[in-house]
Each structure stands twice: as structure tokens, then as C-alpha cells.
Amino acid sequence: METIKIIVAGPRGRMGREAVQLIQRTDHFELEAVLDHKYNGILLSELEGFQGIDVPVYNDVDECLQKTKADVWIDLTVPEAGFLHTKKALEYGVRPVVGTTGFTEEQLKELKELANSKQIGCIIAPNFAIGAVLMMKFSQMAAKYFSDVEIIELHHDQKLDAPSGTAVKTAQMISTVREQKQQGHPNEKETISGARGANINGMHIHSVRLPGLIAHQQVMFGSEGQTLTIRHDSYNRASFMSGVKVSVETVTKLNDFVYGLENILE
Numbered sequence: 001m002e003t004i005k006i007i008v009a010g011p012r013g014r015m016g017r018e019a020v021q022l023i024q025r026t027d028h029f030e031l032e033a034v035l036d037h038k039y040n041g042i043l044l045s046e047l048e049g050f051q052g053i054d055v056p057v058y059n060d061v062d063e064c065l066q067k068t069k070a071d072v073w074i075d076l077t078v079p080e081a082g083f084l085h086t087k088k089a090l091e092y093g094v095r096p097v098v099g100t101t102g103f104t105e106e107q108l109k110e111l112k113e114l115a116n117s118k119q120i121g122c123i124i125a126p127n128f129a130i131g132a133v134l135m136m137k138f139s140q141m142a143a144k145y146f147s148d149v150e151i152i153e154l155h156h157d158q159k160l161d162a163p164s165g166t167a168v169k170t171a172q173m174i175s176t177v178r179e180q181k182q183q184g185h186p187n188e189k190e191t192i193s194g195a196r197g198a199n200i201n202g203m204h205i206h207s208v209r210l211p212g213l214i215a216h217q218q219v220m221f222g223s224e225g226q227t228l229t230i231r232h233d234s235y236n237r238a239s240f241m242s243g244v245k246v247s248v249e250t251v252t253k254l255n256d257f258v259y260g261l262e263n264i265l266e
């Protein structure tokens with residue numbers, strides 16, 4: 001298998017550290033450089049937890065992309081920076097694999113247009129856990145028969161965006177098969193604002209943030225006399241790495257934009 005040369009943005013983050021480990025243990029992956037907004041001009045091995053990994057650290061995205069010969073840019077940062085990094089990577093002809101969540105619809109549209117016009121593969125996946133992808137698919141199947149659904153997503157309390165990208169993606173997938181419906185009583189009133197959660201196409205999404213949690217989601221369907229609950233739990237960040245691996249391998253063969261891991265799994 002041909003070696004895939006990779007840059008990781010956000011290497012000190014919880015996901016970034018897992019991604020660096022994944023690259024280190026995968027024979028046909030090679031870490032070329034990292035982008036870290038707090039460090040520049042050092043080797044990664046000088047930072048705690050990266051012993052023996054002698055690749056350059058940049059804090060400027062242009063410099064990083066100009067000085068590094070890479071095939072893939074893995075982004076695991078924050079939405080504002082992640083959007084800029086992804087745009088820059090595409091402009092420099094480096095294929096992005098983006099796990100960073102919290103992009104707006106307009107940003108996703110802009111990235112899609114850029115990737116497609118440049119004919120450069122780009123994968124943005126709000127959830128790299130294979131089990132989460134199946135949860136979304138099973139929910140989409142169930143929504144054909146159950147039109148009433150509420151999504152409860154639960155994450156650690158350091159998460160910046162709400163609702164989660166996975167919850168939004170689940171609602172979007174359900175919307176493709178579900179009849180348009182405004183759920184709940186037509187005269188329903190919130191006595192405390194936000195009590196019924198966010199609303200996507202009439203479906204409600206509730207975001208729970210607590211220390212101790214990692215990434216969890218439960219999709220609850222209800223109809224006359226029955227409920228159906230589909231639930232997925234990620235107990236650690238290693239659960240996302242098989243999805244990152246398959247995305248890196250796939251993006252090198254793509255010439256367009258893909259949103260969601262489910263679109264590349266066979």
C-alpha cells in the first residue's frame with residue numbers, strides 16, 4: 001500500500017492525540033507535520049506525550065502547507081479555525097479529513113463548492129464512530145414507520161457546540177424519509193425558554209452536557225402504545241479512530257466533497 005503523508009491540526013487535543021497514535025501505529029501512514037496554534041518552530045517530540053515523534057510544529061497554516069509535502073490534512077480543532085484550515089488545505093491541494101464539529105450550513109456549502117470545483121477529495125464527518133453511523137442509519141429506517149421522534153445527545157461538558165453535529169446529521173437523515181410534521185401539541189407553550197430543545201424540521205433535539213460523559217446519543221421514537229429507542233455510546237476517543245483511518249484511506253481516492261462517514265462505508 002502506498003504511504004499516505006499526513007498533517008494533524010490540533011495534536012495536543014484529546015482527538016488529536018489519538019490521531020497521532022493512529023498514524024504512528026499504521027504502517028502506510030506517515031506524520032509529516034502538525035499545526036498547533038500555541039507552538040511554532042519546535043519538534044513535536046518536545047511536547048509532552050510525543051516522545052520520539054520528530055516532526056515540525058507550525059502555528060501558521062500557510063507556512064505549514066507550503067513547507068510540508070502532504071496528501072491529507074486531519075483537522076481536530078475548533079470550528080472557526082477548522083473551517084479556515086480546511087479551506088486552506090483545499091487551496092493547497094491537500095485533501096482534508098475533518099472531525100472538527102460545529103460548522104454552519106453556509107460554511108459546509110462553501111467547502112463543498114471549493115472541493116468540487118477543485119476536484120479534490122474532502123471528507124467531513126461529525127462522527128467517526130462506526131456504531132454512531134449505524135445508529136443514524138437505523139434511525140432513518142425506523143423513521144419510515146415512526147414519524148414522531150426526539151433526539152437526546154449527551155456529551156462531556158467541554159464540548160463547544162450544541163446541538164452536536166451527529167444530532168443535526170441524524171435529524172437531516174430522518175427528514176429525507178419522514179413526512180413533514182410539527183411534533184407535540186399545536187398549542188404547546190414553553191414556560192421556560194428552551195424547555196423543548198432545538199427544533200429541526202419539527203423534530204426536537206435535547207443537549208445534555210456533563211463531566212464523565214464522552215459522546216452518546218439516543219433517538220426515541222413513539223407511536224400509539226409503543227416507543228423504540230436506538231442508542232449509541234462512545235466510551236473513549238479511540239472509538240473514533242477506525243473511522244478516521246478509513247476516511248484517510250478513502251479521501252486519497254476521492255475527487256469531491258463527502259459529508260458523513262455513512263457515505264463512504266460499504
Ligand code: NAP
Nearest residue numbers: 010012013014015037076077081099100101125126127128
Ligand atoms: P480538545 O481536546 O479541546 O482539542 C482541541 C484542540 O484544538 C486543542 O489542542 C486546542 O488547543 C486546539 N485549538 C483550539 N483553538 C484552536 C485554534 N484557534 N487553532 C488551532 N487549534 C486550536 O477537543 P477534542 O475532544 O479533541 O475535539 C476536537 C474537535 O473534534 C471538536 O470540534 C470536537 O467536537 C470534535 N470531535 C469530533 C468527533 C468525530 O467523531 N468527528 C469526535 C469527538 C470530537 P488548546 O488546548 O491549546 O486550546
